[in-house]
């Protein structure tokens with residue numbers, strides 16, 4: 040099995056222009072994005088011999104841009120397939136593509152009916168250099184979900200009906216289901232960025248990001264004082280409150296209001312009050328005054344508070360936390 044990297048959405052918010060060269064330097068040669076624009080944006084750092092694949096395939100009329108930029112489309116419908124083969128005929132040569140079949144997610148890929156049309160009329164594929172047949176799992180992070188095995192069976196059946204070609208099936212969680220799901224090219228995204236691939240189980244991946252927020256003000260408040268918009272948090276006793284310059288405009292989701300933790304060293308700090316656009320407020324009463332001053336840093340994502348923990352507090356998934364990380368953070372790429 041080879042391993043591609045899914046680097047759409049700016050490598051899940053982490054910065055594709057840094058992530059792609061780092062992964063290429065350890066041998067990755069297949070990079071998946073969602074849109075053509077994302078693929079073109081990778082050109083300045085496009086690794087030698089790398090294949091850049093656009094998951095959404097060409098919008099109508101844009102096929103020649105894929106050819107001109109040497110971008111490989113995933114063909115997701117008969118319409119996309121026909122437009123691609125028409126382009127190939129016009130150019131008088133085969134054009135590389137990946138063909139996606141829908142095995143149960145009902146999102147992208149040839150429907151069973153469309154697949155049958157292609158099987159009945161194999162000439163429909165003339166002009167396609169079929170690099171891979173692919174599909175995508177809907178429930179792979181839930182290892183016991185019945186749809187996993189159903190999709191696997193449908194994928195094998197679809198492959199058997201199509202011309203022989205390598206296969207790509209597993210996303211991050213799919214890799215952890217079993218080797219039966221691996222095929223020729225896995226397509227992890229989340230696991231590369233440290234997100235736990237299996238729901239409810241210890242994370243085998245190492246964290247790759249650390250997010251810190253800067254304290255910009257500290258104050259002592261009396262018992263009964265309220266904190267933040269809407270006065271949603273009232274101090275039960277005299278408390279010390281740190282204002283940190285991170286807010287929902289930075290992708291620190293408002294759903295974390297009164298419902299998250301930060302850390303100063305080993306000391307947990309409760310997020311109190313509503314997340315504002317540019318600030319959060321933390322109860323730092325357990326930190327000695329002389330240790331935390333304006334300019335001090337607190338850990339929002341890190342070893343003690345992984346991205347999946349923050350996501351759970353926000354009622355979402357690590358994917359949304361990472362892809363929401365805003366442009367105002369100072370980003371330091373270690374080893375890049």
Ligand SMILES: Cc1ncc(COP(=O)(O)O)c(C=O)c1O
Nearest residue numbers: 045175210211226227228229230
């Ligand atoms: C078609 C496809 N393949 C692979 C991936 C990567 O999935 P994950 O981040 O769960 O590994 C995605 C992500 O949404 C996807 O849409």
